[in-house]
Amino acid sequence: MPASPRTGDTANGVRGAGPRCIAIVGPFQSGKTTLLESIIERCGGLSRAGSVKTGNSVGDAAAEARAHQMSTELNVAGVEFLGQRFHFIDCPGSVEFMHEMRHVLPVVDAAVVVCEADDRKAPALELVLRELEEADIPRFLFLNKIDTATRRVRETLGILQRASRTPLLLRQIPIWKNGIAIGFIDLALERAFIYREHAPSEIVPLAVDESVREKEARFSMLEKLADYDDALMEDLLGDMEPPRDRIFDDLARELQDRHVVPVLIGSAERGNGVTRLLKALRHEAPGLDETRGRIGVVADGLPLAQVMKTWHSSHGGKLSLARVLRGRLAEGDVVTSSGGTEARIAGLLDLKGAEQTRRPAVEEGEVVAFARLDGIATGEAFMLGKNRADVIIAIAPPEPVHALGVAVKDRKDDVRLNAALARLVEEDTALSMAHLAELGEMRLSGQGEMHLRVTLEKLSGRYGVAVDSRPPQIGYRETIRGHANARGRHRKQSGGHGQYGDVVLEVAPLARGEGIRFVDRITGGVVPRQYISSVEAGVRDFCQRGPLGFPIVDIEVTLTDGSYHTVDSSDMAFKQAARLAMSEALPQAKPVLLEPILTAEVVIPSDAMSRASAIVSSRRGQILGYDGRAGWRGWDQINALLPEAEMAGLIVELRSATSGVGSFSARFDHLSELAGKSADAVVSAHALAQAR
Numbered sequence: 025m026p027a028s029p030r031t032g033d034t035a036n037g038v039r040g041a042g043p044r045c046i047a048i049v050g051p052f053q054s055g056k057t058t059l060l061e062s063i064i065e066r067c068g069g070l071s072r073a074g075s076v077k078t079g080n081s082v083g084d085a086a087a088e089a090r091a092h093q094m095s096t097e098l099n100v101a102g103v104e105f106l107g108q109r110f111h112f113i114d115c116p117g118s119v120e121f122m123h124e125m126r127h128v129l130p131v132v133d134a135a136v137v138v139c140e141a142d143d144r145k146a147p148a149l150e151l152v153l154r155e156l157e158e159a160d161i162p163r164f165l166f167l168n169k170i171d172t173a174t175r176r177v178r179e180t181l182g183i184l185q186r187a188s189r190t191p192l193l194l195r196q197i198p199i200w201k202n203g204i205a206i207g208f209i210d211l212a213l214e215r216a217f218i219y220r221e222h223a224p225s226e227i228v229p230l231a232v233d234e235s236v237r238e239k240e241a242r243f244s245m246l247e248k249l250a251d252y253d254d255a256l257m258e259d260l261l262g263d264m265e266p267p268r269d270r271i272f273d274d275l276a277r278e279l280q281d282r283h284v285v286p287v288l289i290g291s292a293e294r295g296n297g298v299t300r301l302l303k304a305l306r307h308e309a310p311g312l313d314e315t316r317g318r319i320g321v322v323a324d325g326l327p328l329a330q331v332m333k334t335w336h337s338s339h340g341g342k343l344s345l346a347r348v349l350r351g352r353l354a355e356g357d358v359v360t361s362s363g364g365t366e367a368r369i370a371g372l373l374d375l376k377g378a379e380q381t382r383r384p385a386v387e388e389g390e391v392v393a394f395a396r397l398d399g400i401a402t403g404e405a406f407m408l409g410k411n412r413a414d415v416i417i418a419i420a421p422p423e424p425v426h427a428l429g430v431a432v433k434d435r436k437d438d439v440r441l442n443a444a445l446a447r448l449v450e451e452d453t454a455l456s457m458a459h460l461a462e463l464g465e466m467r468l469s470g471q472g473e474m475h476l477r478v479t480l481e482k483l484s485g486r487y488g489v490a491v492d493s494r495p496p497q498i499g500y501r502e503t504i505r506g507h508a509n510a511r512g513r514h515r516k517q518s519g520g521h522g523q524y525g526d527v528v529l530e531v532a533p534l535a536r537g538e539g540i541r542f543v544d545r546i547t548g549g550v551v552p553r554q555y556i557s558s559v560e561a562g563v564r565d566f567c568q569r570g571p572l573g574f575p576i577v578d579i580e581v582t583l584t585d586g587s588y589h590t591v592d593s594s595d596m597a598f599k600q601a602a603r604l605a606m607s608e609a610l611p612q613a614k615p616v617l618l619e620p621i622l623t624a625e626v627v628i629p630s631d632a633m634s635r636a637s638a639i640v641s642s643r644r645g646q647i648l649g650y651d652g653r654a655g656w657r658g659w660d661q662i663n664a665l666l667p668e669a670e671m672a673g674l675i676v677e678l679r680s681a682t683s684g685v686g687s688f689s690a691r692f693d694h695l696s697e698l699a700g701k702s703a704d705a706v707v708s709a710h711a712l713a714q715a716r
Contacts (some may be wrong), residue, residue, distance in 0.1 A: 327351025512605025525597030562602025
């Protein structure tokens with residue numbers, strides 16, 4: 025394949041003149057935040073790197089992140105390296121918080137995927153790499169914790185390759201001593217380096233006994249590069265040594281074209297391999313021009329920025345983290361969002377973890393927090409002036425997989441709860457809340473148990489709102505199996521005009537999904553026409569809560585007879601008579617409880633199929649079939665019907681059985697009869713709750 029032209033080059037081999045934006049991503053506990061800490065230290069932003077374990081790292085500064093020793097939201101830091109400005113965005117690795125990176129990826133220039141030599145984390149790595157592949161992001165892979173690795177790198181690479189649809193290109197091999205990696209050989213530079221703790225590696229002569237390994241690994245790297253460079257292929261076939269500049273050109277071009285994923289090695293905790301990673305980013309990662317081309321933003325035009333994250337701080341109000349994709353924006357500028365909202369920039373802040381530094385203006389390519397862009401949401405673009413910004417990319421929130429019913433412990437906090445949740449939902453696009461009037465429940469939905477636990481901790485710690493939580497209530501219904509009829513007569517005399525209404529109703533079951541049907545079969549005017557609608561209103565009002573205590577569905581109610589009084593009859597009297605007739609007829613018509621059944625698609629790695637099937641079956645699930653997950657090698661899908669009452673905690677159990685990567689999507693399918701002890705337990709529990 026002929027080489028494609030290279031763009032964005034400047035002098036000294038540095039690609040792109042403006043600031044770079046790099047995402048740091050990877051599976052849970054792979055060392056992403058530790059890598060960010062080492063990068064800041066190496067670039068002079070820290071005198072000594074902190075630690076996630078000791079709670080003094082720049083990233084994970086939020087109380088919830090410190091408490092759980094895990095990233096629960098983005099960490100941001102800007103640094104200078106050899107005269108190049110970098111903005112690093114460290115994204116959470118837990119599957120419950122992985123949605124945080126989805127609004128980041130479209131506007132970054134490249135990503136560093138942090139992983140380790142642990143085949144148990146390969147499925148989680150595949151989830152991360154799939155997100156990058158679908159967003160079309162150039163990416164490096166940083167094989168972390170090389171100092172504790174027990175496998176040879178080539179063996180590890182084989183495991184990691186199964187998680188990547190793009191070929192992995194090994195750029196460095198370790199130097200081993202007594203089974204411990206003490207340094208590395210850079211295959212492009214053909215130089216050996218010995219690690220120094222929290223300092224740049226030391227260049228050393230390439231040992232004779234390492235030469236054979238180096239030549240073999242280097243030739244393998246060049247062969248992969250030659251798949252996309254005919255001139256390099258000719259050099260290799262002719263046993264000619266290709267010029268080093270061409271090799272670096274190929275590395276940069278094939279990264280940008282997403283033909284390969286370069287793999288570098290190191291230890292973030294010890295600061296090993298960090299300098300070479302930064303140099304690779306400086307010389308090979310695409311710049312803003314390529315990023316604009318990828319997402320369809322032209323270079324000319326009014327200043328434009330894209331929001332990646334929203335925060336509500338306790339003192340400074342709303343902050344919108346955004347990258348400026350075009351032009352220059354300053355404090356006081358009026359901007360308009362892609363949604364049509366106009367706002368004034370109240371301030372601009374550089375972020376380094378929790379540290380904020382105010383600045384008057386921001387240039388294109390940079391990442392800053394914009395203060396008080398009220399009405400402009402995460403994922404929206406905004407442009408200088410009063411013209412609506414073009415929508416860059418629309419990202420749908422992930423489907424919720426876990427939910428809780430929440431209620432304030434102190435009734436006076438009701439208003440504060442609504443306001444606090446509204447802010448948290450604005451901050452977190454995967455979080456949703458809903459008021460379910462029928463169930464009398466405020467429902468909070470998200471991506472898992474920890475996701476919602478952190479949300480409740482924010483409610484309490486940040487907003488001072490204490491809540492009780494419980495599994496979500498189920499929308500049970502009831503219907504009837506048989507036929508019945510009954511008379512309802514409402515008669516009351518209390519001086520002056522009395523009240524009189526008399527109806528005879530017949531009830532019968534309907535097919536599932538037909539709702540409530542009212543039929544008028546009155547002849548001879550025994551119930552005057554003006555009262556028929558009141559009878560129907562009384563029927564429908566009664567159906568809001570049937571004899572079992574739940575809304576009634578799928579019945580036909582027929583008005584067959586009745587009587588009236590010329591003076592005392594009224595709309596209210598006939599409505600009450602209808603309710604009385606329904607209360608007599610329904611218990612005679614064999615009422616039955618209905619539970620909602622969902623159709624679910626459970627996705628899991630293939631080796632977890634038997635465990636996942638057992639989980640579904642143990643929850644009264646009806647398995648409809650199995651299939652390979654479309655487009656995912658080594659993954660399967662279970663199609664099943666599951667009662668909604670069995671969905672609570674399903675995601676927790678699935679993830680426990682699949683190293684944290686199993687998931688599902690579900691939607692309502694139908695209502696099904698629930699009988700026996702299960703139905704009795706539901707009715708009894710509901711009656712007890714109503715009595716409280």
